[in-house]
Amino acid sequence: MNIGNVSEQSGLPAKTIRYYEDIGLVQPSRRENGYRDFAVQDLHKLAFLGRARSLGFSIDECRTLLSLYEDRERSSADVKAIAQSHLAQVDQKIEELQALSATLRDLVVRCHGDDRPDCPIMDDLTRSDVRRRENIPLEQPSEHW
Amino acid sequence: MNIGNVSEQSGLPAKTIRYYEDIGLVQPSRRENGYRDFAVQDLHKLAFLGRARSLGFSIDECRTLLSLYEDRERSSADVKAIAQSHLAQVDQKIEELQALSATLRDLVVRCHGDDRPDCPIMDDLTRSDVRRRENIPLEQPSEHW
DNA sequence: ATAGGGCTTCCACCTACTGGAAGGTCAAGA
DNA sequence: TCTTGACCTTCCAGTAGGTGGAAGCCCTAT
Numbered sequence: 446m447n448i449g450n451v452s453e454q455s456g457l458p459a460k461t462i463r464y465y466e467d468i469g470l471v472q473p474s475r476r477e478n479g480y481r482d483f484a485v486q487d488l489h490k491l492a493f494l495g496r497a498r499s500l501g502f503s504i505d506e507c508r509t510l511l512s513l514y515e516d517r518e519r520s521s522a523d524v525k526a527i528a529q530s531h532l533a534q535v536d537q538k539i540e541e542l543q544a545l546s547a548t549l550r551d552l553v554v555r556c557h558g559d560d561r562p563d564c565p566i567m568d569d570l571t572r573s574d575v576r577r578r579e580n581i582p583l584e585q586p587s588e589h590w
Numbered sequence: 591m592n593i594g595n596v597s598e599q600s601g602l603p604a605k606t607i608r609y610y611e612d613i614g615l616v617q618p619s620r621r622e623n624g625y626r627d628f629a630v631q632d633l634h635k636l637a638f639l640g641r642a643r644s645l646g647f648s649i650d651e652c653r654t655l656l657s658l659y660e661d662r663e664r665s666s667a668d669v670k671a672i673a674q675s676h677l678a679q680v681d682q683k684i685e686e687l688q689a690l691s692a693t694l695r696d697l698v699v700r701c702h703g704d705d706r707p708d709c710p711i712m713d714d715l716t717r718s719d720v721r722r723r724e725n726i727p728l729e730q731p732s733e734h735w
Numbered sequence: 736a737t738a739g740g741g742c743t744t745c746c747a748c749c750t751a752c753t754g755g756a757a758g759g760t761c762a763a764g765a
Numbered sequence: 766t767c768t769t770g771a772c773c774t775t776c777c778a779g780t781a782g783g784t785g786g787a788a789g790c791c792c793t794a795t
Contacts, residue, residue, distance in 0.1 A: 449772065459773090460753060468751090478760060480773060489716075496715050501690055504751065514712060521709035525701045528711050532694040539687045542680055545646055549677040556670040564666035566673050567659060570641050571634075594741065604742090609783060623791060625742060649782070 446483040455491040462491060468504070470494060470511065490514075502531055591628040600636040607636060613649065615639060615656065635659075647676055 452459040465471050466481070471490055473481040483491075493514055497507045506527055513519040513527075555565040597604040610616050611626070616635055618626040628636075638659055642652045651672055658664040658672075700710040 447773075458753080461751085463774095464752060478773085479775095480760080493715050498751090500694065500715075501687075510712075510715065514716065517707060519707055519709075519712075520705045521701050521707065521711070522703045522705065524709045524711045525698060525703035528694055528698050528701070532691060532698055535687055535691050535694065539684060539691060542646075542684045542687070546677060546680050546684060549645065549673055549680065553670060553673050553677055556666050556673070558667045558670035560665045560667065562662060562664050562666065564664075564669045566666070566669045567655075567664075570638050570645075570655065571659065592742075603784085605784060606782085608743095613782090623742085624744095625791085643782090 446485075446488065448481050448483070451483045451488050451491060454488055455495055457491055457495050465491065465494065470504075470508065500531075501535060502527075506531060591630075591633065593626050593628070596628045596633050596636060599633055600640055602636055602640050610636065610639065615649075615653065645676075646680060647672075651676060 448459045448462055451457075452462060455462070457465075462471070466473065471483075471487050473483045473487055476482050490511065493511065494507055497510055498504075502510060509527060510524070513524055552566045552569055557563075593604045593607055596602075597607060600607070602610075607616070611618065616628075616632050618628045618632050621627050635656065638656065639652055642655055643649075647655060654672060655669070658669050697711045697714055702708075
């Protein structure tokens with residue numbers, strides 16, 4: 446199967462599939478002309494990857510899930526542990542964003558939003574004390590989503 | 591003021607401050623020995639940036655906020671618009687993550703998590719139909735948080 | 736004089752791709 | 766047979782927002 450075909454059937458862009466080969470998630474064979482030749486198993490793996498990614502699992506988590514996917518003897522406990530850990534991360538992110546949302550909403554509501562320069566949002570950003578920050582978990586911009 | 595001092599007072603790592611200079615957010619002068627020399631205004635700007643970033647504003651949004659911060663005549667409407675747009679993004683992300691969390695939680699609850707290979711999570715990831723995906727917004731891994 | 740800490744620049748790396756250029760391959764139509 | 770266009774290849778660079786580390790000045794105290 447050519448990459449275009451696999452791309453269409455798996456829903457992943459061809460670029461992404463090549464990238465997944467680069468990082469070792471799939472190993473399609475090659476034809477004489479250099480074209481990748483995907484087996485049906487590769488298609489299944491890629492579709493699996495697409496679904497796992499769409500559930501927010503990281504590539505590293507996907508790698509582990511994939512090895513469990515290919516292991517007919519794996520225990521469901523191993524899979525559950527990964528999913529639970531991921532779920533915990535998602536829930537924590539939700540909490541952080543909700544606190545953020547509350548702060549922003551409060552600022553937005555208090556800002557009259559007219560032509561005058563007076564602005565509670567700016568006042569808050571300018572304020573050097575830390576009272577506002579109490580109970581507000583830090584955003585961690587280095588986390589990639 | 592040296593960078594170490596500014597770092598301590600603003601709470602931003604020195605590396606980050608240099609990076610912010612690189613991308614033009616601050617322009618400290620230089621001493622004869624090549625060391626950066628920060629003015630009090632620079633310190634204020636950096637602290638402002640730190641707070642804006644911790645509220646999840648992107649660097650580009652920060653750039654705009656900073657120009658408004660330095661404009662004594664700015665209208666609060668401009669600031670409010672940015673904050674509102676950001677708030678909307680945050681709220682949308684929360685919704686997406688909540689849908690994700692519900693799906694994951696459902697899978698985790700249904701997985702008995704013992705030594706047997708039978709696993710609803712794997713079954714779901716392996717399933718090639720799209721019923722599960724209904725009403726579940728796609729994660730967008732290219733969005734950085 | 737030397738040790739240490741602070742400062743400098745520069746380069747690479749992280750995630751998970753995506754865009755684009757330059758060029759080879761293949762099948763269909765004139 | 767030639768050409769056109771779709772499809773494939775590799776490689777390089779860029780995205781956001783930094784972080785880590787190396788090599789090498791600078792400054793101060795002992």
